[in-house]
Amino acid sequence: MTETQVTATDSIGVRPVGLWRRALRHPGFVVGGVLLLFFVLVALGADLLAPHDPYAQSLVRRLRPPVWSANGSWTFILGTDPFGRDYLSRLMHGARIALAVAFASALLAGAIGATLGVLAGYFRGRVDQVISLLISTRLALPALLVALAVLQVAGSGLWIVVLVLGSTLWDRFAVVMRTAVMQVSSLDYVMAARAAGASHGRIMTREVAPNVLGHFLVVFSYEAGQAVLAAAALSFLGLGIQAPQPSWGLMMAEGRSWLLVNPWLIANAGVALMLLVLAMNLVGDGLRDVLTPGERF
């Protein structure tokens, strides 16, 4: 029943509205994009923008309250932490760490997952069977526990966290890319390229890759958000970024014992974390709608 003889419309297709115009009409994408841009700018300009040195301790100004409470001041807008360090400055420098972890981990995970997914989807057969088994195995591992164990043994630090997250967050890349590549490589233009004598490498890079790039970007933005959360969780548990670095997870861990007296110590870092992940997810949703209209995964 594959010979459906649907007659194709033979009037010139209406020119697709430009990607940018579609993106700018998508409210979620615009809100998420602006928010994300804000975080990126703050992270890049933290050295210039931060009002104080994020590492400067002072016993005389410990636990100053934020500006909106009764005896807050504009000198320390978000107050100071138990060591007397300026909270806002630490939050801004923390954005740098959060974004670095997010992009580096998602990039590493994307490299692993996309490679596996493209190979499985393109070659199918035995290659696909082995890679699918790898994916199933990965999905059967409790990622966070494995990460904890590895960090416990290997020690911690920014780049180790990236390495650990990158090698555990690749599964969705692999699953999505595998399906997308399978779909694209069954299309006639891939067949035509094979018939034209193109090598597998050329077909994968020139014919397949441009058509699955959208899927990659969508997964990338989700996984970047996941990496931010996972890194914060690891730091909170004391196995991620180490003090005195201003990691948001670490800041929340430090504020834990003051939860009842000074809840803003946790709340401010928590809100920043939530907004960043929300921004990434909104951008991801937006990209999905804009780049791959009519598809859901």
Add this chain to the structure above:
Amino acid sequence: MPVLDVADLRVDLRTTAGVLRAVRGISFSIERGETFALVGESGSGKSMTALALLDLMPRNGRRQAERIVLDSRDLIRLDEDELRTVRGGTAAMIFQEPMTALNPVLSIGDQMTEGLLEHRPGTALGEARRRAVDLLTRCGVAEPERRLPQYPHELSGGLRQRVMIASALMTGPKLLIADEPTTALDVTVQAQILDLLRELQRAFDLAILFITHDLSLVRRFAHRIGVMYAGEIVESGVAEAVITAPSHPYTRRLIACAPDLAAKRGHRLGFLTGLPPRLLGVLDGCQFRFRCPVVQAACAGAIPQQRTATGVEYRCVQDPQGTAGQGVPERAAASSPHSVGESLLQARDVSVSYRLRGGLFDRSATIQAVRGASLTLARGEVLGLVGESGSGKSTLARVILGLEVPDEGSVTLAGTSMRAVDRRARARAVQPVFQDPYSSLNPRHTVGAIVRAPLDILGLHQPKDRARVVEQMLDRCGLPRHLFASYPAQLSGGQRQRVAIARALVSGPSLVVCDEPTSALDVSIQSQILNLLQDLQRDLGLTYLFISHNLAVVRHLADRVAVMYRGEIVESGDADQVFERPEHAYTQALLASAGRREASG
């Protein structure tokens, strides 16, 4: 009094580009026991008309009409609740795709009785099931009781279409709307379904509104037809009269475009230049005037409705006597008989089987797609490979293209075995043209880049000359120059197919494998592409393996024909001989089915 009486029906669609006038004031009526066929190419508004009758248009659609009277109720004046009693009650619909029109998770019995129980709340389930069994029997379904608990995937395409027709009749409708009901089916099954519809029409005195793009189908099947173009019925009347003596220039061209099973090869098909207009904004005058061969100044003004002696009505400023014969292209401007040379391709005892569902830990099943198929092609020859879906013809094509390695057998191209040859040498010898112009071009590359790629891959010509070679080939394939830098999304189906042909020919192959190259195209576009393929073959001395399920198209092009059935080539030989004196029982059945639905007089 007619069962259905439609007057001045209009449908507007709100789109981002403006208001699209999909249906522009059409009127028709259908009597009891009569079939009225709306014929037209895609975008002509025929399906939208069917949907608008029952107010089933897309969200952005808006319908207006003077009246739509069905069984003495004016549908225009009914509210949504009353309309629901009409849909599936007084009027039932059947669709093109029997796979997607049936719900895969409901049993046949449940689907069939569901509608009846909905429309007649008091009906006992037992009675509904008895009616279902009765109708399945009438629709030629063997062992109907056994079918009721089955699910759609357990039935073949033809059987599903029978089930769909049976369920449409459950509530005893007066009007049956059939939107391309046989288009997705194989030729032999198509003929059976049409016979069935005719039988049921007689038994139940049904009025049938038949929507189709296939002119050859309607002459025998419909009593009256309306030819639609750009949202209007441009010509309507008794089927035989319209088809044998068309009055409107569009109808005449359309008929000349369709290849005829009875005609021998060699002649050129008629064709329509240009594309249908985009129906945006205010439209005046005859919308066909932009493509009309006999256009005159008056065409831009008001168009009168005229009536011929045979009762055919048509909308044109011209008098049929005055223009008869004009605008119909010379049918016999024959291409010179091409010379057939030495043997180019030999496929011997090719067998291919597929393993299904072979996970690392799953048991796998095997399907034999091609069994011991042999064929030969001489240089400069066109071999038509005919067969129904699943007969293995596309698999055989992939083997010949070298994209698939057969389990057994050998393919030799110009003396060298395909197994021994490397992929570049193979690519220089044989190239494909595929069916679906929408998936055969990479949407991320420009037309120029797509056609240039084979030259880059094979290292043909000097790099600085390649752009010029690409332009020449695109010119030759009739693609306007301003489209060379466009992306496929900006091209029409016919234009895309021209690009696909240019890509196949740019590296100068001797053999071109055309796998259903026109079956996704409208008739008027199909004829352009067939003419192009014919010209290119003659001018470049090409050899074609032309695969199609459409016998008339193969008849039009092929010197020799091979018939494939269940993975085997059951008959092959000179085209005239196979078409006029078929020997194998399957070929005979195939030709009989095609002849039965075709206008053979």
